[in-house]
Amino acid sequence: MLLIGLTVIGVALVGIVFLSSPQPDAIPRAAIAAGVNETGRLVLVHDGGDPLRAGDYRIYVDTGSGLVDRTDAFAGLKDGAWSVGGSLVYNGSTPERVIVTAVSGGTETILAEPEFRGGTGRFSPDPVGPGVTPVVTVTPTPTPEDVIINLPKINESLIALPKKATIDATITLEQASYAHITLYNYDAVKRGENNPKITVAMMTSEALGDLYTSEEINLNGFTTGDHPNDRIAVVIIIYDSNDDPLMSITTMGVVQSAH
Numbered sequence: 001m002l003l004i005g006l007t008v009i010g011v012a013l014v015g016i017v018f019l020s021s022p023q024p025d026a027i028p029r030a031a032i033a034a035g036v037n038e039t040g041r042l043v044l045v046h047d048g049g050d051p052l053r054a055g056d057y058r059i060y061v062d063t064g065s066g067l068v069d070r071t072d073a074f075a076g077l078k079d080g081a082w083s084v085g086g087s088l089v090y091n092g093s094t095p096e097r098v099i100v101t102a103v104s105g106g107t108e109t110i111l112a113e114p115e116f117r118g119g120t121g122r123f124s125p126d127p128v129g130p131g132v133t134p135v136v137t138v139t140p141t142p143t144p145e146d147v148i149i150n151l152p153k154i155n156e157s158l159i160a161l162p163k164k165a166t167i168d169a170t171i172t173l174e175q176a177s178y179a180h181i182t183l184y185n186y187d188a189v190k191r192g193e194n195n196p197k198i199t200v201a202m203m204t205s206e207a208l209g210d211l212y213t214s215e216e217i218n219l220n221g222f223t224t225g226d227h228p229n230d231r232i233a234v235v236i237i238i239y240d241s242n243d244d245p246l247m248s249i250t251t252m253g254v255v256q257s258a259h
Helices: 002-019 188-189
Strands: 030-036 043-047 057-062 067-071 087-090 095-105 107-112 114-117 120-123 147-149 158-162 168-171 176-183 198-205 213-216 230-240 245-254
Touching: 002 120, 030 107, 030 230, 030 245, 043 095, 043 230, 043 245, 087 230, 147 158, 147 230, 147 245, 158 230, 168 176, 176 188, 176 213, 188 230
Parallel strands: 030 114, 158 245
Antiparallel strands: 030 043, 030 120, 043 087, 057 067, 057 095, 095 107, 114 120, 147 168, 168 213, 176 198, 176 230, 198 213, 230 245
C-alpha cells in the first residue's frame, strides 16, 4: 500500500508540474510595408494584422556594417502601440536593409523584411535575420489571377475608388475563408503627416464563391483641397479558416469626385 501511495503522489506531482508550466505566448502577425518619404526618411507602415506594442517588436537596420537594433530610432507610436495604418519614421540615413521582428515569451521571430525603392515597398518572401528562425506570415505578392479588385482602372497603376460604396474582389484561392481590406492615404503617410486617414473592413463571400464583398466603405475626407489626387493604398489580406494569413496584395487608387 505504501508503494501504491508513493506512485499516486508521484503522478500527481508530475501532473502539477506539467500543468503549471507557462504556455508560450502567441506570436503576433503583421504585414509591414516600407518606403521613403519626401524628406528622404525611411517610413515603415503597418499594413495589417495584430497591433505591436512597444517592447513586443524590434527593428534592425543595416547601413553597410551588419544588422543593428535601432528600434529606438523609429518614431511614431500612437498610445504605445503600432497599429494598422500607423507609420514609423526612421531618424537616420536610409539603410540598405530593414528587418522587423516580434519578441514573445523570450523568443524572437521575424515578421517581415520589407523591400523599399524610393517610396514603394513590398515583402521579401524569404527573409533572413539576426540569428533567429524566420516565420513567414505573408506569402509573396500574388499574381493578378489570384486576386482581382473589381474596380475600373484609371491607368495601369491606379484604380478608380468611389467615395462611398462596397468593394468587390475576385479571390480564387481554395483555402480562402475571408479577407480584410485596408485603405489609407499613402501620399499623406509619405509626406509624414500626423493621423492620416484609414479605414478597415471585412470582406466575405456568399456560398463560398470566388466573389468577396466588403462592408460599406466611406472615403469622404480621405483627401483635402490641397491634395485632391492623393493616392490611396488598397491592401487586401486573405485569411484561411484558422485565421492564418494566406497572402497580401496592395494596389493604388484615387478617390473619384461625385458627379
